[in-house]
Amino acid sequence: MILNTNIKFCKKKGCYSMKVGFIGLGIMGKPMCANLLKKGYDVVVNTLNVETIKEMEALGAKGAATAKEVGEQVDVLITMVPNSPQVDEVLFGENGAAEGLKKGATVIDMSSINPVESQRFAKQLAEQGVEFMDAPVSGGEPGAIAGTISVMVGGKQETFDKFYDLLKAMAGSVVRVGDVGAGNVTKLSNQIIVAVNIAAVSEAFVLAKNANVDPALVFEAIKGGLAGSNVMNAKAPMMLDRNFNPGFRIDLHIKDLQNALDAAHSLHTAVPFCAQVMEMMQAVKNDGFGDRDHSKLLHYFEKMNNTTLDK
Secondary structure, three states, X not given: OOEOOOOEEOOOOOOEEOEEEEEOOOOOHHHHHHHHHHOOOEEEEEOOOHHHHHHHHHOOOEEOOOHHHHHHHOOEEEEOOOXXXXXXXXXXXXXXXXXXXXXXXXXXXXXXXXXXXXXXXXHHHHOOOOEEEEOOEEOHHHHHHHOOEEEEEEOOHHHHHHHHHXXXXXXXXXXXXXXXXXXXXXXXXHHHHHHHHHHHHHHHHHHHHHOOOOHHHHHHHHOOOOOOOHHHHHHHHHHHHOOOOOOOEHHHHHHHHHHHHHHHHHOOOOOXXXXXXXXXXXXXXXXXXXXXXXXXXXXXXXXXXXXXXXX
């Protein structure tokens, strides 16, 4: 196996000249990749949607027909796909990236998955001399577009230091939280907190509505106090405008909460709020809104109380 020697130091400390692979160009991945291209990175891309590959090529990326083809050309591979099975397929499936990656390359999986799976992928890649970090993100599509997402990284300190600038090119915050798997533990913790916050805001607004108090005024009155949060500031206006276009879909939040439940149960940890809000989201999905933004959790409380927040 050939040692990867393509990464070179620039005169500026922490600056690298590297070839970057990016696989998974969905709601989050496409703008994240676009930000790398804007910063001048040399990027090779692959995704299921051929038209999206063409869009990225128009921005300066090089398209590849398979994940293996991407792996053959890059020093570091970023994956941004829905869940563990898709990461497994991209890396180890037929024509997977692992077939093409050189010894000394690194995989940075930015998908939100079960941390146990992250550790399994790291172990498999280590057998062929490839490093691995899990680096899930928070901030939704607006943050991905603006380059202000938060990245939670699990991996070796030296690997984190090596690719900090690359990750920072897509993000407002990049923090190493521990070894491989810690990134996704942090992301799952984030997703529990976000889901419970959305549920609490929904419940409170429905109470205000049924008490003939304007939920919009309630929001204005409390957003600067202790109840205020980034979650409420982002999702309350969507609820009040009944704009449920997805920044982060109910389906994906259900996936994250399932991973949180699985991880918690494997650690013999009780997570009752997570379980309860998971059932609420499942009910919303069953009513046909799985493709809507997770602020559509409001529907659960509206339906239960036979009301809406319509102006």
